[in-house]
Each structure stands twice: as C-alpha cells, then as structure tokens.
Amino acid sequence: MLYAYAVEGGRITLMERGADLRGAMWIDMVQPGDVEVAALTALGVEVPSLADMEEIEISNRLFRENGMDYMTAVLPGERGDGSRAAMPVSFILSPERLVTVRHHSPRPFLTFPDRGERSTLGCSTSDRLFMGLVEEIVARQADILEASGRVLDEAAQAVFERRTGATGPMARAGAERLQAVLRQVGREAELLARVRLGLLTIERMLAFYIAIIGERKESGRLRPAIKGQLRDVQALQVHADFLSSRVSLTVDTTLGMINLEQNSTVRILSVLTALFLPPTLIASMYxxxxxxxxxxxxxxxxxxxxxxxxxxxxxxxxxxxxxxxx
Structure with a gap:
C-alpha cells in the first residue's frame, strides 16, 4: 500500500490515488508490493525489502547511495493482526522527497500528517519533513514511557497495599491480584524493551544524519534541531532505564509478597499439625x-x-x- 503526500500552504495533504508521484514530498509505503516498488523505482528510489531492513549491520541501516540517504530505525507499532512488535522502518531522504518503508503501523505515521505543520521546523522541505516526523516519533516514545510509568505506579500500589492478614476468599483474591500484577509488569517490561531499542536506533540514525547535514542548504537551521532531538532521545533513554529499575523492584516485591502468602499458608498447616500431634500420640498409645x-x-x-x-x-x-x- 502506498500513501503519497504533498505539501500545500505549509500543510501535509494526501494525494489522490493514481496521482503523479513526482509531485509528492512524502511517500509512505506500507508492506509494499511489486506495483508500489516499480512505481518508486521509476522515480530512481530503490526500495529495500524487509530482509534488508532487518539486517543489524550498521552499514546496511545507515548509508548513502545515488545521492539518497538510507536510514533505518526499529520502532514499536501494531501489526496487521493486532499484535504489537518492534519492526524496522526505513527513511529514504533526498532533496526532493522523503520515502518511508514500513511493514507495521507505528502511531506517529498516522498522526503526523495532521500535525506536521505544527512541528518545530514545519514541513516546507523534505529535510524539515523528516525532522518533523522524527520529532513526532520521539514524542510518541515519551508518551509511551509516561503511560508505562503510570501503570507501574498502579502495580506498585496494588502490591504495597496488599493486606497480608487476609484469609479465605480475601487471601485468594489477593493471590490472584498478585499474579495479575506480575503479568501486567511483564507486559510493561516488554514494552520498555521495545521503546529502548527504538530510542537506540533513532539516536544512531540522528548521529548519521547530523554527520552528513553539512551538504544541505539549510544545515545551519537543521543542525540545532537535530541536536535538540538527540538530547531528547538521551533523556528518554535515562527515563527508560529508571522505569526498567522500577520494573525489577516491582517484580521482586511481588514475588516476595507471593512468598509471604505461601509462608502464611505453610505456617497455618504447621500450627494445625502441632495442635493435633499430642492428641494423636495419646490416642496411639491407648x-x-x-x-x-x-x-x-x-x-x-x-x-x-x-x-x-x-x-x-x-x-x-x-x-x-x-x-x-x-
């Protein structure tokens, strides 16, 4: 599937299907087929396959070819079947246009067309469009980390406010809640791992981009924006590390509470055994x-x-x- 966008009056507008792609400033390709790949090849753009995008060598993810810059980052998003995963997204940048190739749906690619004109540099050129999209992606990672922090707050509260003296149905409800907390924290740990991988690849992509930006006419304006995004990425990496430590603390605390719950059950059984031991001895003797x-x-x-x-x-x-x- 292919979505072509033009910039008119500072706003990103979706072009009609079948329109001349030479007038597009941003072409977003989602699971491209042979027809879409042929259309981009006619424009002189070589579209990488999913196997090429998944190569982990830095030379396969960040390089320049035929006057175009190929940059690949691994971003969290939703697959076609509704599952969530971190998959590579390629950015092919030329002076005329930006081409993105992806095989899943990161949310920034859905929201950016409506908010592109409000980005820091706007979207009047392909470079500014690229920086605006990166800004939207970084902001999305920040939102994910903030939401994950709230989930961890709720999980920690559920663990620490657990009443250890509860018995019967209340104790069973507490054990089920602790198991639910473990599953919830496990999901957040997986999400944090995907975000951290995304931030790492974005940082490498921006470092490559700032190294080649000197050839651009607007390098003086673009360079401060890139450095600002790099600082944001690094700050988010620190935040992600902090949340990862909170995940470890919450997991350890939850497992400790489960052990206390099990110890309470074993203690009750031990007390019952001790109470019935002397009568059993007497009954056995007589x-x-x-x-x-x-x-x-x-x-x-x-x-x-x-x-x-x-x-x-x-x-x-x-x-x-x-x-x-x-």
Missing part, C-alpha cells in the same frame, strides 16, 4: 492392645484420655501464643 493397661478397666479411663487430648492441645496452643508464633 490404641495399643497390651494386657497390662490398668486404665482400660477403670471407669474414668476414657474420660481421662479425652481430657489429656484436650489439655495437651490447649497447652500447645498457649505455648505457640506465648512464643508469638500465632
């Missing part, structure tokens, strides 16, 4: 079929045995209370 057992012939023998059972159980319970084990 269950022996020996001839010389005087209590068997006495009328008070049975009540005495029952009394011993109750008394030893009560004594065990008082001992446990005195030791603060209950």
């Amino acid at each position: 269950g022996m079929n020996f001839v010389n057992m005087p209590e068997l012939e006495k009328p008070w023998g049975y009540p005495m045995a029952l009394g011993l059972m109750v008394g030893t159980s009560a004594a065990t319970w008082l001992l446990l209370r005195w030791k603060n084990w209950l």
Whole structure:
C-alpha cells in the first residue's frame, strides 16, 4: 500500500490515488508490493525489502547511495493482526522527497500528517519533513514511557497495599491480584524493551544524519534541531532505564509478597499439625492392645484420655501464643 503526500500552504495533504508521484514530498509505503516498488523505482528510489531492513549491520541501516540517504530505525507499532512488535522502518531522504518503508503501523505515521505543520521546523522541505516526523516519533516514545510509568505506579500500589492478614476468599483474591500484577509488569517490561531499542536506533540514525547535514542548504537551521532531538532521545533513554529499575523492584516485591502468602499458608498447616500431634500420640498409645493397661478397666479411663487430648492441645496452643508464633 502506498500513501503519497504533498505539501500545500505549509500543510501535509494526501494525494489522490493514481496521482503523479513526482509531485509528492512524502511517500509512505506500507508492506509494499511489486506495483508500489516499480512505481518508486521509476522515480530512481530503490526500495529495500524487509530482509534488508532487518539486517543489524550498521552499514546496511545507515548509508548513502545515488545521492539518497538510507536510514533505518526499529520502532514499536501494531501489526496487521493486532499484535504489537518492534519492526524496522526505513527513511529514504533526498532533496526532493522523503520515502518511508514500513511493514507495521507505528502511531506517529498516522498522526503526523495532521500535525506536521505544527512541528518545530514545519514541513516546507523534505529535510524539515523528516525532522518533523522524527520529532513526532520521539514524542510518541515519551508518551509511551509516561503511560508505562503510570501503570507501574498502579502495580506498585496494588502490591504495597496488599493486606497480608487476609484469609479465605480475601487471601485468594489477593493471590490472584498478585499474579495479575506480575503479568501486567511483564507486559510493561516488554514494552520498555521495545521503546529502548527504538530510542537506540533513532539516536544512531540522528548521529548519521547530523554527520552528513553539512551538504544541505539549510544545515545551519537543521543542525540545532537535530541536536535538540538527540538530547531528547538521551533523556528518554535515562527515563527508560529508571522505569526498567522500577520494573525489577516491582517484580521482586511481588514475588516476595507471593512468598509471604505461601509462608502464611505453610505456617497455618504447621500450627494445625502441632495442635493435633499430642492428641494423636495419646490416642496411639491407648490404641495399643497390651494386657497390662490398668486404665482400660477403670471407669474414668476414657474420660481421662479425652481430657489429656484436650489439655495437651490447649497447652500447645498457649505455648505457640506465648512464643508469638500465632
């Protein structure tokens, strides 16, 4: 699928299908087929395949060819089946236009056409259009990190406000909540990993771009904007590292609470075992079929045995209370 955009009056407008692509300043290709690739080849643009975009060598992701700059970043987004993943996106920049090639749907590519004119440099040239799109992508990563921070706040609150003295249905509900917190924190950890990878590749892409920007006519205006985006990316990387440490803390705390829950259950079972141990011993002793057992012939023998059972159980319970084990 191919979307062609022109810039009219400082605004990004979607061109009609079948329009002459030579008038487009931004061509966004989504899972391009043979027809779309042939159309770009006619413009002198070599469209990389998904296999080429997934190559991790820096020389395959950042290079110049035929007067065009090829830059690839790995961005989080949504696939066609609704699942989320981090996949490569290629930016092919020439003095005439910007071409983007992607195989999933990062949200900035959907929102930028409506907000491109409000970017720092506007979108009057292909370079400014590229910087505006990068600005939108970086802002999206910041939004994801902020939302992830709120989710971690809620998860930590659910763990720390857990009432450890609850029993029965309340204890089961607490255990289920702790398991839900673990799943939630696990999802956030995966999301943070995708964002951190995206920020790393964006930083490398901008470092390559600032190294070649001297040949542009607007290099004096573009360079400060690139440096500003690099500072934002580095700040977001620090924020992502902080959130990753919070993920580790929340996971450790949740696992600790689960262990406490299990220890409470084992303690209850141990107390019950200790309470029934003396009566079991007495019952076992008087269950022996020996001839010389005087209590068997006495009328008070049975009540005495029952009394011993109750008394030893009560004594065990008082001992446990005195030791603060209950």
